[in-house]
Amino acid sequence: MTWKNKAEAVVIGGGIQGVSTAYHLAKMGMKDVVLLEKGTVCSGSTGRCGAGIRAQWGLEMNCRFGLACVDRFEHLHEELGMDVGLNQGGYLMVAYEEGEYNQLLANMALQNRLGIDTHIVDYDEAKEICPGLAAEDAVGFTFNARDGHADPFLTTFAFQEAAKRLGVTIHKYTECTGIRVADDHVVGVDTNRGSIDAPVVVNAAGGYSQFVAKMAGLEIPNYSERHEILITEPVEPGVCPPMLMSFSGNYYIQQRPHGSIIGGCSPEGHPADFQLGNSWDFLEHMSKTFTKLLPRTKGVRVVRQWSGLYNMTPDRAPIMGEADAIKGFFLTCGYSGHGFMFGPVSGDLMAQLILTGKTSIDIDPLHYRRFAEGKLLIEPAVV
Amino acid sequence: MKKEIVVCRCEEVTLEEIRQWINRGYDSFDELKRVLRVGMGPCQGRGCRDIILKEIARAKGVPVSEVPVGTFRPPAKPVKLGILAEGGDK
Numbered sequence: 001m002t003w004k005n006k007a008e009a010v011v012i013g014g015g016i017q018g019v020s021t022a023y024h025l026a027k028m029g030m031k032d033v034v035l036l037e038k039g040t041v042c043s044g045s046t047g048r049c050g051a052g053i054r055a056q057w058g059l060e061m062n063c064r065f066g067l068a069c070v071d072r073f074e075h076l077h078e079e080l081g082m083d084v085g086l087n088q089g090g091y092l093m094v095a096y097e098e099g100e101y102n103q104l105l106a107n108m109a110l111q112n113r114l115g116i117d118t119h120i121v122d123y124d125e126a127k128e129i130c131p132g133l134a135a136e137d138a139v140g141f142t143f144n145a146r147d148g149h150a151d152p153f154l155t156t157f158a159f160q161e162a163a164k165r166l167g168v169t170i171h172k173y174t175e176c177t178g179i180r181v182a183d184d185h186v187v188g189v190d191t192n193r194g195s196i197d198a199p200v201v202v203n204a205a206g207g208y209s210q211f212v213a214k215m216a217g218l219e220i221p222n223y224s225e226r227h228e229i230l231i232t233e234p235v236e237p238g239v240c241p242p243m244l245m246s247f248s249g250n251y252y253i254q255q256r257p258h259g260s261i262i263g264g265c266s267p268e269g270h271p272a273d274f275q276l277g278n279s280w281d282f283l284e285h286m287s288k289t290f291t292k293l294l295p296r297t298k299g300v301r302v303v304r305q306w307s308g309l310y311n312m313t314p315d316r317a318p319i320m321g322e323a324d325a326i327k328g329f330f331l332t333c334g335y336s337g338h339g340f341m342f343g344p345v346s347g348d349l350m351a352q353l354i355l356t357g358k359t360s361i362d363i364d365p366l367h368y369r370r371f372a373e374g375k376l377l378i379e380p381a382v383v
Numbered sequence: 384m385k386k387e388i389v390v391c392r393c394e395e396v397t398l399e400e401i402r403q404w405i406n407r408g409y410d411s412f413d414e415l416k417r418v419l420r421v422g423m424g425p426c427q428g429r430g431c432r433d434i435i436l437k438e439i440a441r442a443k444g445v446p447v448s449e450v451p452v453g454t455f456r457p458p459a460k461p462v463k464l465g466i467l468a469e470g471g472d473k
Contacts, residue, residue: 233425
């Protein structure tokens with residue numbers, strides 16, 4: 001692809017955040033948007049994620065965000081002209097502890113108030129939603145039928161193809177090596193292939209966003225944690241129709257429409273060494289979880305395991321906004337494990353912020369200044 | 384010759400689809416894997432990888448030896464969850 005050394009905006013990162021932001025900037029009328037990806041699009045955290053989409057959250061802002069995302073995912077196929085593999089089998093939340101169940105009930109009350117139809121289900125109903133489920137030891141369950149999952153690859157590529165049609169330039173194998181700032185305003189980026197002058201630069205670098213921020217002289221408290229995941233061979237549909245999720249049980253398990261079952265958990269020791277390896281311990285631990293929860297998966301084969309980075313913030317809520325002392329430098333990162341599901345909406349909000357200074361959902365509380373001001377947004381409902 | 388040539392038998396992906404996506408710029412094995420699922424099935428690409436690498440080489444006009452082979456992920460062979468759950472000697 002030909003190299004242009006000027007752009008209206010440069011987006012750093014070819015995951016869902018970057019590609020969605022670039023698409024929305026072009027959709028809102030920006031003519032010259034360039035996206036930089038150091039590998040290939042969707043080769044980082046987005047392409048490695050568990051693919052869930054949910055409105056069952058414990059913070060009002062996340063509920064609003066999540067509901068907007070469910071709404072948006074339901075129409076992405078028609079908007080982008082490409083299937084995104086949406087499967088709305090619901091999220092079945094499983095609580096094994098009394099306190100955890102009370103938290104689910106409090107979350108549900110909040111969700112209901114905001115128009116999310118989460119309801120309590122008993123064990124018999126849970127087994128109707130997920131035949132073969134073995135959770136006698138659970139205290140209770142909540143369920144929202146509109147939650148589910150989508151294909152992270154297809155979703156990101158659908159945004160990429162739509163962005164390209166709108167004139168966005170996407171440079172793969174292009175690594176940002178520096179960000180140029182003059183008089184408190186961003187003026188461009190340097191890369192391994194050359195420089196680009198631009199008055200707007202967006203940090204959507206996922207697991208590496210803290211390093212990209214530093215290139216502009218900005219310190220953010222993000223860190224990147226390795227999470228592991230596995231997938232089975234495809235089996236007949238109906239083995240795990242909903243996303244099964246438990247915070248105390250420490251798991252999420254779902255079956256893709258083509259039959260493969262995906263499962264992951266939060267890692268022990270929270271490794272933050274930027275390695276993307278796989279461990280035997282995870283494979284054994286997750287296999288135990290699978291076969292206890294869904295005993296009929298004993299004969300199902302694991303075909304692949306991999307890992308990805310959660311870009312974490314101290315309160316596990318994302319950072320969205322413009323840098324205080326570097327005008328034109330925008331951040332959309334630190335999604336702490338739920339960036340894929342927020343992507344279609346957060347990219348829209350970032351484009352709104354960049355082009356109009358206003359957003360349809362208030363994201364001011366998500367500015368990184370909350371850490372200095374002590375206004376943390378602690379979300380109780382995360383694995 | 385019939386047009387429908389299935390290259391990835393696990394995921395039933397045809398040669399025509401592979402050529403279409405290479406033309407759209409998805410010209411590495413891993414990109415094609417992500418968009419078409421080639422090599423993601425139980426055989427992990429044992430059947431389709433060489434054919435796809437040759438297609439990429441042909442489209443880019445480079446020798447096949449210069450086309451990256453893509454990522455290989457464990458386990459090398461599918462293993463039943465029930466066997467893995469029993470654990471092993473530490």
